[in-house]
Amino acid sequence: MITRTPIAVHCEEVEPEAPVSDTPLGDWQRQLRDVIRDPAALCRHLGLDFEWSSGARRGHDLFPVRVPLAYLSRIRRGDPNDPLLRQVLPLGAEGDAVRGFVDDPLEERDHTPKPGLIHKYPGRALLIASPTCAINCRYCFRRHFPYADNAPSMREWERTLDYLREDDSIREAILSGGDPLASPDRRLAALVERLEAIPHLKRLRIHTRLPVVIPDRVDDALLEWLGGSRLQKVMVLHINHAQEIDEAVVAACARLKAAGVTLLNQSVLLRGINDDVDTLAALSERLFEAGILPYYLHVLDPVSGAAHFDVPDDEARDLVDALRQRLAGFLIPRLVREVPGERSKTPL
Numbered sequence: 001m002i003t004r005t006p007i008a009v010h011c012e013e014v015e016p017e018a019p020v021s022d023t024p025l026g027d028w029q030r031q032l033r034d035v036i037r038d039p040a041a042l043c044r045h046l047g048l049d050f051e052w053s054s055g056a057r058r059g060h061d062l063f064p065v066r067v068p069l070a071y072l073s074r075i076r077r078g079d080p081n082d083p084l085l086r087q088v089l090p091l092g093a094e095g096d097a098v099r100g101f102v103d104d105p106l107e108e109r110d111h112t113p114k115p116g117l118i119h120k121y122p123g124r125a126l127l128i129a130s131p132t133c134a135i136n137c138r139y140c141f142r143r144h145f146p147y148a149d150n151a152p153s154m155r156e157w158e159r160t161l162d163y164l165r166e167d168d169s170i171r172e173a174i175l176s177g178g179d180p181l182a183s184p185d186r187r188l189a190a191l192v193e194r195l196e197a198i199p200h201l202k203r204l205r206i207h208t209r210l211p212v213v214i215p216d217r218v219d220d221a222l223l224e225w226l227g228g229s230r231l232q233k234v235m236v237l238h239i240n241h242a243q244e245i246d247e248a249v250v251a252a253c254a255r256l257k258a259a260g261v262t263l264l265n266q267s268v269l270l271r272g273i274n275d276d277v278d279t280l281a282a283l284s285e286r287l288f289e290a291g292i293l294p295y296y297l298h299v300l301d302p303v304s305g306a307a308h309f310d311v312p313d314d315e316a317r318d319l320v321d322a323l324r325q326r327l328a329g330f331l332i333p334r335l336v337r338e339v340p341g342e343r344s345k346t347p348l
């Protein structure tokens with residue numbers, strides 16, 4: 001077992017605010033709007049005290065705090081080391097400049113042939129279907145991505161889609177972001193309708209964290225355009241810790257599966273959050289209970305501001321080896337890194 005690194009914020013017990021669970025959550029659009037955007041308020045909700053440091057200030061200015069209430073309700077009160085809290089709370093360490101940690105670690109800016117499209121790997125192309133996310137994860141490799149330049153209008157989409165129409169080696173369209181499911185269903189349905197009209201496209205993949213952080217996102221309107229599509233449907237969720245999967249998430253996953261969606265999960269290996277074998281084993285078990293197969297375990301992309309989450313490669317390999325001693329083969333995620341210029345994710 002690896003001991004958890006102590007948190008670097010000053011969090012003390014303070015008088016808790018009214019529990020969040022007393023507040024009705026409302027529909028998903030409202031929940032998306034009513035996210036917590038202030039680290040001090042976030043800590044207050046959890047009975048913790050927050051003190052600004054220059055690093056946290058810089059981190060928050062560059063990549064502001066965003067936490068949906070449905071996610072907040074799964075964070076343990078009074079615990080500054082809670083593994084969900086640590087994913088969303090900016091720390092002083094975000095201000096540290098660390099050699100090798102840069103703004104665009106994946107060099108994605110070199111692979112955007114059309115606005116909103118990233119084509120790096122053969123056979124599949126990634127569409128930035130929404131510039132925003134419901135939650136801002138502090139370790140995110142896109143924390144400095146120039147979304148404003150990559151948020152095409154519906155008319156611009158047509159030119160982006162021409163790229164897919166003209167390349168019949170592309171079999172799979174991946175909706176990514178930001179979080180694609182932060183877009184309204186109207187817009188997504190129109191986009192998917194256009195994708196369906198491209199004969200060589202076989203699969204629609206959606207990379208999203210929304211069914212996890214706001215399970216109410218999986219509503220009838222979403223299931224209608226998604227379930228009705230002729231394309232084979234794969235959803236790659238993003239869950240890093242078993243505690244993120246509550247009963248509402250399990251129910252959302254059941255609805256997606258009933259609509260014919262294959263559910264996979266990708267995680268990021270994060271110091272102090274899931275960097276021990278018990279936590280990773282519990283995550284795989286819980287994912288499968290919810291009908292989700294572990295797909296990737298990513299080592300951290302070296303994005304500036306996230307170096308404190310880094311787990312060295314040797315340790316990452318040992319962790320996955322230990323996991324293999326414990327779990328069925330299909331519960332072992334592939335440990336990978338994204339190397340700029342490679343034509344696939346690189347196994348470690």
Ligand SMILES: *Cc1c(COP(=O)(O)O)cnc(C)c1O
Nearest residue numbers: 118119120121124125126174345
């Ligand atoms: C990760 C990624 C994909 C998907 O890769 P898979 O190995 O098929 O999951 C596609 N395009 C880009 C740009 C990616 O970063």
Ligand code: SF4
Nearest residue numbers: 133136137140178209
């Ligand atoms: S949901 Fe995904 S894209 Fe959005 S901030 Fe988190 S890791 Fe980044």
